[in-house]
Amino acid sequence: MTSTIQSDFQEGIFKTSDGCSIAFRLREARNADAARIVLIHSLALDGSIWDGVAARIANQAAILTYDCRGHGKSERRAGSFTTELFAQDLAELLDHVGWTTATLAGCSMGGCVAQAFAGLYPARVSALGLIDTTAWYGEDAPKNWRERAVSARSKGLEGMVEFQTTRWFSNKFRTAHPELVKEMTEIFLASDLESYAATCIMLGDADLRHFLPEIRVPVAVIVGEEDYATPVTMAQHLHEAIRGSTLAILPGGRHLTPLECPDQITSQILTLLQRTNIQAKT
Numbered sequence: 001m002t003s004t005i006q007s008d009f010q011e012g013i014f015k016t017s018d019g020c021s022i023a024f025r026l027r028e029a030r031n032a033d034a035a036r037i038v039l040i041h042s043l044a045l046d047g048s049i050w051d052g053v054a055a056r057i058a059n060q061a062a063i064l065t066y067d068c069r070g071h072g073k074s075e076r077r078a079g080s081f082t083t084e085l086f087a088q089d090l091a092e093l094l095d096h097v098g099w100t101t102a103t104l105a106g107c108s109m110g111g112c113v114a115q116a117f118a119g120l121y122p123a124r125v126s127a128l129g130l131i132d133t134t135a136w137y138g139e140d141a142p143k144n145w146r147e148r149a150v151s152a153r154s155k156g157l158e159g160m161v162e163f164q165t166t167r168w169f170s171n172k173f174r175t176a177h178p179e180l181v182k183e184m185t186e187i188f189l190a191s192d193l194e195s196y197a198a199t200c201i202m203l204g205d206a207d208l209r210h211f212l213p214e215i216r217v218p219v220a221v222i223v224g225e226e227d228y229a230t231p232v233t234m235a236q237h238l239h240e241a242i243r244g245s246t247l248a249i250l251p252g253g254r255h256l257t258p259l260e261c262p263d264q265i266t267s268q269i270l271t272l273l274q275r276t277n278i279q280a281k282t
Contacts, residue, residue: 014096016069016089023047023073024066026097027058035061035126035273036102038090040110042132042256043199044157044164044191045184046072049107052262057269064102066093068113070195072187078194081202083116090117094124103276105129105269107258108230109199112206119211127218127276129269132227132255134234135208135241145204149197157189157196164188167229168256180259212241218275219245222268224253224260 008028013021025047029035037057039050047065054063067074068086090113094102103126106114111133118125137145152160165174165181174181219242223235232249239247248268253261 013073014093016092020069020077020089021075022066022069022089022093024064024093024097027054027063029062030059035276036064036099037061037269037273038064038066038094038099038102038104039258040090040104040106040113041065041068041071042108042110043203044071044188044196045256046187048072048187049184049256049258053258053266053269056262056266060270061103061273064093064097064099066090068109068199070192070199076192076195078192078198081195081198083112083202083206083208084120086113086202087117087120091121091124100124101126103127103129103269103273105131105272106133107131108133108255109203112203112208115208115211116206118215118217119208122214122216125217127220127272128215129220129222129272130235130238131222131265132224132230132235132257133238134230135212135238136206137204137230141206142201142204145200149200152193152196152200157191157193161185161188168254169260170226170252170254172252173254173260184256184259209241212238213243215242218272218279220248220268220272220275221245222248222250222257222265224255224257225249225251226253227255227257229255 010026013023041047041049046067050065101124104114111130221235221239239245250257250261250264258265
């Protein structure tokens with residue numbers, strides 16, 4: 001593992017049990033008793049989608065962000081990706097940084113990874129934030145996601161930029177924040193094509209619904225009002241399937257609300273941490 005440390009910030013790389021290098025960033029809290037939260041990113045982007053939220057909660061929790069395998073600065077070794085494999089990567093990362101348990105918040109693909117982790121490692125989860133995500137994309141998902149993988153291979157990622165940015169952000173946000181849209185577009189275009197295709201297939205095959213009734217920790221389900229990648233109906237299904245969960249619909253938000261609505265996402269996460277503290281004391 002290599003790392004650089006600046007005060008309470010650590011940036012490093014560790015290797016999973018199958019030898020995949022995973023890039024991570026750890027912001028330690030000054031209070032040793034502070035909550036620990038892992039923030040998991042969406043498809044074809046990286047942990048930087050959480051920078052705005054992380055900056056807002058930095059003084060109230062220890063924060064771990066990372067680039068999932070095949071993404072960002074992590075190793076781009078395409079293979080047979082599954083949500084279970086991505087969850088195992090996270091479990092090994094937590095072992096590496098010495099966290100026994102944590103609150104997980106995942107956006108889109110990250111929400112699928114969080115659900116898989118909660119199902120496979122329930123004792124390690126303090127709470128869940130499921131943001132712009134779903135447990136299952138539907139009967140046609142394997143076909144639809146494989147078609148997207150084929151389209152990416154044939155057109156290249158450049159041919160998908162308009163499709164992606166209009167799903168990620170509302171028209172108003174794209175007009176008001178062209179620099180952020182450009183930054184995310186550059187990250188998307190720098191993605192490894194075969195890893196992107198493998199992750200699309202993973203999401204198409206994912207069906208995490210059987211895990212949901214067994215979740216016993218506080219859960220916040222959050223979705224943008226205009227999200228048509230994982231629409232409000234999918235968030236409602238999560239909310240109905242997870243006992244005691246809350247549902248928040250963010251007005252005007254589309255698919256990447258951690259970027260489009262960082263204040264509201266931060267508020268939701270802090271409320272989730274408060275619920276976790278209350279449950280721990282009862």
